Amino acid sequence: AQSVTQLGSHVSVSEGALVLLRCNYSSSVPPYLFWYVQYPNQGLQLLLKYTSAATLVKGINGFEAEFKKSETSFHLTKPSAHMRDAAEYFCAVNFGNEKLTFGTGTRLTIIP
């Protein structure tokens, strides 16, 4: 069965600093990988997805992620953090038209 592990339940970065949120997956076959963002008391918004095309995926709000098969990773990055990026971020995996399996989430705090 596939799974994802998010290292760090809480990450704090200064405004303008690099954001790095870690996600590692476990799967016997190449999965589809997703990053979702959840703002307080709101739903889940898709940031970006990897579906076996380009390994470097660009998403919304300046975020990007790189699929590294050798490291079974799909870390989310943003060069310069903004106050509006404060939210909960979830990495998720599936194999197509089926349920998503989510990581436990990383709460991102931006320090002014």
Place this chain on the structure above:
Amino acid sequence: AAGVIQSPRHLIKEKRETATLKCYPIPRHDTVYWYQQGPGQDPQFLISFYEKMQSDKGSIPDRFSAQQFSDYHSELNMSSLELGDSALYFCASSLSSTSGTYEQYFGPGTRLTVT
């Protein structure tokens, strides 16, 4: 662009009561998923429907049932509510396609509070 609609947005029920949550997927989407997110937790898959047939089942209690109707909207029925059922319930929809992207679009959720 049309999004996934869920109603109601907030629901307060007492223990042992029943609740019905509704989901209206994005037009032309053929698959609906239901997820439950407890306080401070990640979303957990409950059940899904493809073309009005149940396609997968997760950790959904026997007290819960769901169906998808001819107009593709879905309802999650919850009976004998327990305090532990208090959570945010999300509906998501996707479109099966040969391109294989299958991204799921989530609704705003229904916050259920059981007292």
